[in-house]
Amino acid sequence: MTGYRTLKWETGQVTMQKRGAMLRDLSVNLPDGQIVRPLHTAPWVGKDNVSELDGLMQGLSGEWPCVPFGARHDDLPPSWPRSLGWEDTFAHGYAAHHDWEISASAGSLDARIEMPADHPVHSLRRRVQPEANGIVLDLWILPRRDCRLPVGLHPVFALPDDPLRMRVEVSGATKVIAHPETPPPDPTPALPGAVSGSLDVVRDTTGGVVDFSRLPHSGQNETRLMALGGNGHVTITDQLTGIATKLCYDAARFPFVMLWISNRGRAAEPWSSRHLALGVEPVRAAFDLGTCVSADDNPVSRLGEATAFDFAANREFHTTYTISVHEPSTASR
Template identity: 40%
Template sequence: MSAATTRRALAWAHGCLSVQSLGGMLGPVLFFLPDGRQVSPLHVAPWGNDPQRGTLPEILQELRGEWPCVPFGSDAARMLPDGWSVTGESFEGADVPHGHGSNVHWQWGDCDEYGISLICPYPENHPVRLLRRRIVPDPQAPAVDIALDIEVRRACRLPVGLHPTFRLPAQPGAVRIEPGAYERVRSFPGDVEPGVALFSPDRHWSSLGKVEVRSGAVVDAAQVPLAEDTEDLLQLAGIDGTVALHYRDEGFRARLSWQKEHFPSLLLWYSNRGRKAYPWNGRHVALGVEPVASAFDLGAAVSTADNPLSQAGTGTSVAFEPGTTFTTRYRLAVEPAPAG
């Protein structure tokens, strides 16, 4: 690895958390429930201490928890069906997976008993000037409030998103995804991972509970982990800014809320033992629960062009202006919930 990852930790009355410099990633977070139980819903990839991880892209080397992606996704050569194009805005660096900030070490800002701050300057030729984020535990609850600032050098449109990733038990269906109100579910227009894609491509449905797969069967995609080995994406368009994960066997919910005017979709990343190559090795089971203004993870050139999501009224990019700081706020909380 190019530099050693450093970490900051913070404890408060309702939990403790860790933040790392690489990617500015938050995780793990241990929450204390009112009944005395301790729960840790964020995912930490199992190869974090593997000596070979330095050969991986930086974003994967110590993959964990939650972090911002500016821009979201990456530009790449790919085959897309009719209705999708790569005619939008692109720039040098648009091919970096989930943006520069996901792949470099952030600088530490103010860190005290109340919160942790980080800053990430971007390269001089990049339209983004810097990212700043502040992670503040709620002193009254098992919850963490996060603020993200984005400053740009020039006027631009970018896909942007947040990347909370949650751990999943081994038992299929042990966790239920409980999204707020949304307009439609859309499937990825292609293969996320060749040979192990599950959902019928480039389709849309009214309910996450009834999604057609490539065999023609219908599955409840709200029950995770899935029984099948797969790597796939679904996007909930027009969502109201809330989602919960009910860990039914463990008796708690993890609840994520965000500003829907900034992130009008929720991208669900089903990482379900589908990727067999290193470091995934067919063992990776996690769920990305990602508020986005983006067309899947297809990058700037697709997300800023006309596409089926934007044509249906769901924004897939954000307009930025120099001299104006874009600030968005979101919250991760846990609460007891009935088991079963």
């Protein structure tokens, strides 16, 4: 996999790769001279054997759009619908696994990809522009035909080795639901499908609770949670330095935030029990369960929010979101 474009400005820089139009190597220069790199890059990226990996795994990095979001899941409780209709054959969508056309100007990186002729989406576009303490991102979706699809934004943030150093807050969240897949494919203490009041009291399989608002954990787990009721702001604060990274998004469009806590929980190659990252994914979707489940009536949609978008042919969808870094004195603003 080759092909990158880098955008530089006075207080930072960011790189976009062709595969999935993924962002990587975002760095922000703070006024006190510190350089913060909030986004994650998988530990195998850039290694000799990367060509053996499929699709998005070759360059798994900090942020990309998922259209549609998720993939087919079959190991679900009876209360969930079956995957009986159309599904994108690629997890998180064709565009996440293929190369985009990227162009660079003095003030932005722009990317575009066309989908196969049988795909319900004709094309995607995205743009990244700098701001003083981070980046502004735009996504456009052009449907080929009327369709009902789950969509997600997929920022993945770096986590340090120090246990419990980072504090995670999904502002306004009213409840947290654990992924329903039974049994879970990877080790997790979270009770499948359990509803909890907040991230710090997620119900576990022993009858107790686990605090997922402080990361990383000292053990190994791979946990997927979904926060409901967020108001469009997620903050990840480094409790050692006080520096905060903020994700701001349109909560009316994306009413849920899926949290992928990758805490060295996957043992198979290339994960090798070493992958440490936090996905903070604004979605209109039923977890990552794919198009059929999200487009159908399901336990999440029964809570009052649709889990898929109703797209009209040739009517372009647009959303804007930001990732920014703040010093301790400005993190609360």
